[in-house]
Amino acid sequence: MAFDLAARLAERRAADLYRQRPLLQSPQGPEVIVDGQRLLAFCSNDYLGLANHPEVIAAWRDGAERWGVGGGASHLVIGHSTPHHAVEEALAELTGRPRALLFSTGYMANLGAITALVGQGDTVLQDRLNHASLLDGGLLSGARFSRYLHNDAASLANRLGKASGDTLVITDGVFSMDGDLADLPALSAVARPKGAWLMVDDAHGFGTLGARGGGIVEHFALGVDEVPVLIGTLGKACGTAGAFVAGSDDLIEALVQFARPYIYTTSQPPALACATLKSLQLLRDETWRREKLAALIGQFRAGAQQIGLVLMDSPTAIQPILVGDAARALKLSAMLRQRGLLVTAIRPPTVPAGGARLRVTLSAAHSEAQVQLLLNALAECHAQLESAHA
Secondary structure (H helix, E strand, O other): OOHHHHHHHHHHOOOOOOOOOEEEEEEEEEEEEEEOOOEEEOOOOOOOOOOHHHHHHHHHHHHHHHHHOOOOHHHHHOOOOHHHHHHHHHHHHHHHHOEEEEEHHHHHHHHHHHHHOOOOOOEEEEEEEOOHHHHHHHHHHHHEEEEOOOOOHHHHHHHOOOOOEEEEEEEOOEEOOOEEEEHHHHHHHHHHHHHOOEEEOOOOOOOOOOOOOOOHHHHHOOOOOOOOEEEEEEEOOOOOOOOOOOEHHHHHHHHHHHHHHHOOOHHHHHHHHHHHHHHHHHHHHHOOHEEEHHHHHHHHHHHHHHHHOOEEEOOOOEEEEEOOOHHHHHHHHHHHHHHEEEOOEEOOOOOOOOEEEEEEEEOOOOOHHHHHHHHHHHHHHHHHHHHHHO
């Protein structure tokens, strides 16, 4: 048999790397129903608690009444509606850039931007821990592709010395499995003198970082010259769906002309864009959401360190607990679930071999009491695991 899929699946099961989809039977929120079980969830990327916000829901409903439920066509045919355009203008204003371009998913935005900007004869340099969509975009571009050491400007400088053609340096803003921030000032300082463009995928920083929620570029007070290509997603802190690229007028026009994932796909429902407009307003104006999230992050890190858990160097809503062994990470996740807490075990190939972890994510919708419940359960489960291991 040419495709022995059963053997491949069995191999993955044997390595404790098999994945299954939990069935969510309630709206997003701290308290959910998954596979028929009521759980307190610490694994959603709904960082500001907007995915089930009544005003966002009402905006979607009103948008559907006025604009219908389908995009109807690609943006370049007849699918670019007034709500889509309004979202682009709001995103440009929030990120402090001349223009923004709306994509249907973050994966499409990353593939579209990379493959439109570089090709054969050019160079793509990426952080070793970048998201899969960034790595795929680099490989699909046909450009010369290599990865520099994680968040290491000196390693990047070494690779820039060997680059040819147009060079695109790509990094996550907030690394999705570690939660740490890219050192954008250092990366930009290395890339700019070489004429390389810096592209940042700020999927997990947009909305949560910066005084107005503009993300990591606002956090570091960087402009278009330092970070010419900014990517953000709308399905995380924004609570809706889709993604965007923000930058200069020439950049956006080039993507409209050359980004195949943009050109050859139906636009997202205009009602979704209406919901996103409301969410962006809440994200920008209700600064208390970011303030509360920061307080919960501090509470969790202090409590976890008292327990003796191995945390990673993350100042963000992503708080990984490093476990190491995949089976052990699964066991800890299962023990928490028995206590009514949902925290996902992340295993290779999503993270490096030996880097299995529990990926705790916090939301402004969580309460201090709920975070304390998690810490209490972690203390109990961690003690039991250590005792059994000894």
